[in-house]
Amino acid sequence: MVESGFEHSEAFLQWIWENLLFDFTDLKTTSGQNILILNPGKRNTSDGADFRQASLEIEGLTWHGDIELHTKSSNWRLHAHHSDPNFNSVVLHVVADFNSEPVTTQNGSQPYTLNLLPYLSKKLHVFLRNFEEHTSELPCASSFNFISEEAFYLQIEQAHQEYFEKKTNDFLKFYNPNLLPSAAWRRALIITLWDGLGIPHNREAMRNTAERVLRQWNGKHTKEGTKLALEIAGFGHPNTDITWNHKSLRPANHPQKRIVQAIQLSAAILQEPFDQFLSKGALTIWDRWFGTEQLIQTSRFEILYGTVFLPALFLLGNLFASNALKTASLSAWKELKTPIPDSLLKKFRSFDLQDKRYRKKLGSIHQLKSYCKPARCSECFVLKKAIQS
Incomplete structure (x- = not known):
């Protein structure tokens, strides 16, 4: 000593x-x-x-x-x-x-x-030692083998709520107040979905493509929209300033495939009567879109339902003073169970947790990105509970 x-x-x-x-x-x-x-x-x-x-x-x-x-x-x-x-x-x-x-x-x-x-606490000394020595991917993982699942899920629930707030703010970045509210909201929803389909390497390229497509296409004819989008993106027409990153992409993430999917979803959004978004059945619209042959509900779209569609409906409720829509979208988010790729949550593997529901909680992603990665340990219930126990 x-x-x-x-x-x-x-x-x-x-x-x-x-x-x-x-x-x-x-x-x-x-x-x-x-x-x-x-x-x-x-x-x-x-x-x-x-x-x-x-x-x-x-x-x-x-x-x-x-x-x-x-x-x-x-x-x-x-x-x-x-x-x-x-x-x-x-x-x-x-x-x-x-x-x-x-x-x-x-x-x-x-x-x-x-x-x-x-x-x-002796546990705090152990935590600090691991933090300094980087003996584990998460400083608390190897130290707190007695980790409180109650504290862990209290933290995940907080992160889950914060993630929803973050996603609503992200949506607002694409909302153009100079347009009519209904048009501005549809446009923001489409661009945000294109952005999500560009994860991880082509978000900006997908957004740029979406913005240019929306200037020339009204959403009525999917084939025309697809042809236009691929031309704007530079596939088959190299005269474009949009740059695509193909490095380490899985086949499903290839930009050409994502653009086709994005156009199909954009057409569904543009063709949907606007009053349906404000109706009691607004949350079921997504499932109806993906009940067609054109749109298949993959894991990426399941995540986008939570990270884009629900925050978009919440903000729509704000815009049109619909407390019912706000309440319904927020409740759906709280109860949402979304399969998350195991690779994104691998840092939690060292926790000996009997309850594995964090694997379907989008707040787990926010926890890792916004708390664990930047070492905001002092704000985490997991550390506080372990030290005080």
Whole structure:
């Protein structure tokens, strides 16, 4: 064990304090006073203490001021804080040290000292070690073999809701307010679906093709639309500025095949009476489209139903003040079960989960992309539950 008792960097200690990743229910200063954290403060990126504008209650008295953190309490003097007026407003010195010692400021005050070491879970130490050493694809996977399925699914449900909100915002990027609402909504729905059919390598190319097709085609004749789209895309007509990426594409993802499918779906959208989108049966329209010989419900289209069609209907409910449509589309999203390719969720394999329903929850994709990949671990119920258990 290292001298400080905390085997990790001071930056990690700051992260732990900022996110309250410790047992803060019965904190005491090194001299025995009770501490209640009212506000851990705001991270300071300038000179002076690590956190500003903190609020604490110590033995019933409220303190407002700065917080300084060190892995070893001796670093206070080593870093010359005792002679630096920038640290005169420190009300609490937080350390993770076996042998914490009192400190003084330049103006002669003596901030309280809180030794966090006894309040840090062993599980947190294991997590941090894995995080630093990258011993697993997810830092929590190998550490928390006792992982709480309840906490995991609480997090997945949160991610699932956030993903819906993200997809509604993505849809708005293609909504042109200069058009009539019905026309703007249909156009946005079509372009968003083309975008989804371009995943992973040809999203921009598919969007560009869709936008140009819609300027020249009214959706009445599928064969004409297909011919026009392939010409615009440059297949058989090389005079185009649209660039396609064919590298590592599976046959089903070839742009020519996706364009044919996109045109068929676009025709269905353009030919659908608009009042049907606002009706009670709006959610069943998708299944009706895919009940024809022209459109086959593949796994890609099952995902697009959730990530494009349902958010589009939710926004349509907003546009036309239909709470019933908003409620129905949001409820459908919450209950949605969509088979997700195992390759997208392989990082969850190391979790020993009895309940495998995350494999059909689109929020699982958002969890990996928006929480796990950028290491937003402090915001995740999985880490918090494991540390507090």
